[in-house]
């Protein structure tokens with residue numbers, strides 16, 4: 001079993017699991033209910049984690065995940081709604097006034 005992805009946002013991890021399962025990759029989700037026990041366990045123990053069960057699927061899984069992650073990154077430049085500055089798509093915050101996207 002090899003860990004391929006983890007995120008504090010459980011729905012994000014679930015989304016990645018669906019993606020891999022849709023491509024015939026068998027997966028295992030750890031700490032699925034972790035958020036309910038935050039505070040009782042060390043923080044690191046409760047990050048939802050996605051594993052692939054078989055090592056032969058690892059390369060494929062990583063390809064799918066990195067494509068998915070790249071696709072979800074902001075790529076387009078955006079205009080700040082507060083001050084009207086043009087902000088590079090790599091930034092989630094206005095360089096001029098600090099407002100979040």
Ligand SMILES: [Zn+2]
Pocket residue numbers: 080081082083084085094095096097098099
């Ligand atoms: Zn701004």
